[in-house]
Amino acid sequence: MQKFMIADASDVVRKVGRRILSELDFVVTEAASAEETLSRCKVDMPDYMVVDSAMPGALDLISSIRALDDGKAVKIYYCVIEADLRKLMAGKRAGATDFLLKPFDRKILTAVFGKRSVAAA
Incomplete structure (x- = not known):
């Protein structure tokens, strides 16, 4: 199974994301802050990440x-609320692989990550 980390300050976003991505056969971990995320990555680097831009x-x-x-x-997905070109470019310069619009739901996460989890099996 591939590993997935959700880095978001919102408990609700992490909980919803974890439930959906777990159903897609990812092993999901969560972090509520940048510090916690980096600390966890130093111990066990995920295959995929969602990092909230806020x-x-x-x-x-x-x-x-x-x-x-x-x-x-x-593969780091920089999660933004709107397609703000400045934020998108800042994320890309920092090293984001791609972007994900927030709020995400089952349909969006399945469309973006569903095939990836199956392909790795």
């Missing part, structure tokens, strides 16, 4: 993960 330190977090030895392989 979380304090989100861009530094992405850069810090990319600087880790095994951080270059993780």
Whole structure:
């Protein structure tokens, strides 16, 4: 099973995301802050991550993960509320792989990650 981490300050977002992604056969972990996320990644790097753009330190977090030895392989999705070009470019410069619009739901997460979990099995 592939590992997935949700880095978001919102308990509700993490809970919903965890439930949906677990049903897609990911092993899901959560973190409520940039510091907690980085600490967990140093111990066990996920294959995929969602990082909330509104979380304090989100861009530094992405850069810090990319600087880790095994951080270059993780696919990081920078989660934004709107398609703000400045935010998208800042996320890309920090090292985000792609973007995800928030709020996400089962349909969106299944469309983006459903085939990835099956392909890895």
